[in-house]
Structure formats: structure tokens, C-alpha cells
Amino acid sequence: MDSQPSAAKARLGFIGAGKLAGSLIRGLIRSAKYPAKSIIAGEPNEAARDALERETGVRVTSDNVEVVTGADVLFVGVKPAIVLPALKEMRGHSTNKLIISLAAGVRIESMESVTDGRIMRAMTNTPSAICRAATALARGSRTTSEDIEIATEIFSAVGLAVEVPEEQIDAVTALSGSGPAFVYSVIEALAKGGEKTGLAPEVALSLATQTVLGAAQLATETKLSPEELRKMVVTPGGTTAAGLEAMEKHGTSEGLGAAVEAAAKRGAEMAAENK
DSSP states (O other): OTTSOOGGGOOEEEEOOSHHHHHHHHHHHHTTSSOGGGEEEEOSOHHHHHHHHHHHOOEEESOHHHHHHTOSEEEEOSOHHHHHHHHHHHTTTOTTOEEEEOOSSOOHHHHHTTOSSEEEEEEOOGGGGGTOEEEEEEEOTTOOHHHHHHHHHHHHTTEEEEEOOGGGHHHHIIIIISHHHHHHHHHHHHHHHHHHTTOOHHHHHHHHHHHHHHHHHHHHHHOOOHHHHHHHHOOTTSHHHHHHHHHHHTTHHHHHHHHHHHHHHHHHHHHHHOO
16 A cells, blocks of 8 residues: 555545535544545535535535545445445445445445455544544454554544444444434433523523533543542532432433443344345
């Protein structure tokens, strides 16, 4: 891969530019490391094409082959059931190219069987749009050390990027891929609690959102464990202790853990369906 450009100079191509891929594109441009002119996206939905092109300035087309031939690194951002057909369509045009799948539930082995490119998987999330993503990378049998460096550089531009073995991707899908939806449910629940205790809806939502943001930022910067951080807030017999007792009574922690487990199980089921 010595002839390939570095990540910073690579032309990036997206097969599919929906919610997740679109978020990644927006984040890459926001990072200022990947200008719009370095990105080309293929999207069949005309409204989505127009919106992305208008908002970001990237070149958007309905022709996937045009994307493949015009890019050095390819991202597959279509729905899981469409991943393998899309890769088959690329075959012959993607020789010796790095192809990074953003899809849940499609194994590298299945993808490598239908393409001549070098497959990796990246499980990221929609906060990539504001450069706050949590991304896990998994290498395939053809992945080179240079591929890992390029993928890590790209995803580090939009947040945290770590490498995991593919067998852990379903867990990552559930935790960080689906996780934002679980967190939004927590924010919503906190806000509704605020409303019930007398706050105006907009005030309750603003405070709940900022509280979650601040708590997460404090955890990130201090590197303290959740238990240690929790102890900083709790006073025995105080308001926080009463609230935590209510959470335990209603099984809030168990419910969130069960959500991650259920999402991981569904990811494994999808992998069995998309072979």
C-alpha cells in the first residue's frame, strides 16, 4: 500500500450517505482535516443527496461506481441487507482499496467473500457529526498496518477511536452505536422528572441535557470511575441518595444494562441473517 496516499490526503468515498454516514461526513468536514472537495458520496435518495450537498458542499451522486473509482478509501454506509449487494456491485472497481463498513450485523468474512478490496469494520455513532464519536475498528484478513493507521487517523478526527477484535463488534454496536439513543432516553426521563416537580418543559430539558453533558465531560477529564464520581455527589440521607434509591427500586441500572445486551444479541442475529 506504499502507493496509497496518507489519510489526510486520501479521497474518501461513501456508498450511502444516510443518518450514520451523513453524520460522519459532517464531522470530517467540521474537523477541518477533510475538506468537502476530498469527499464524494453516493446516495440513491434525491432529497438526501440535495440536503447533504447543500449543507456540506461535498460532491454527491447516484452512481456508486463513480464513487468507487473516484476514491482511495471507501465507506459502506448502507443498511445491513444491502451491504453485500453493494460490495458485489463494486467488484472489479475496488481492487486493492481499503473498504470500511459502517454497518452492524454483517461479518468481515461475508464481505471479503464478495469483494476484492481490503475490508475493515468501523462501528461509530451519530455524535461523529460534532466530532464526539465513539468508534471501534476491527481489521479483516487482508488489512494492513497502514490500513489501521489510516482508519484510526480518519476516525480520530471525529472523536475517540479504538481497535477491537471483530467478535466484540456486536458489543460495541450495542454500547456506543445504539448507546446515544439510550442516553437520549435518560435525558428525556430526567426532563420529565423535572417537569413533574414544577419546571417548565424547555427549562427541564435544557437542564437535563446540560447535566448529562457536564457529567460525561467530568468523567472524561478526571478519569475517575463512575463510583468515585457518584460519591462526590451523594450525601448520606440527602436528596441524591433518595433519588438513587428510587432508581434502584425501579431497576433503572438493570434496564440500561439489559438494553445493551438486547442490542448486542440483535447484532449477532443480524450477522446470521446477512451471510
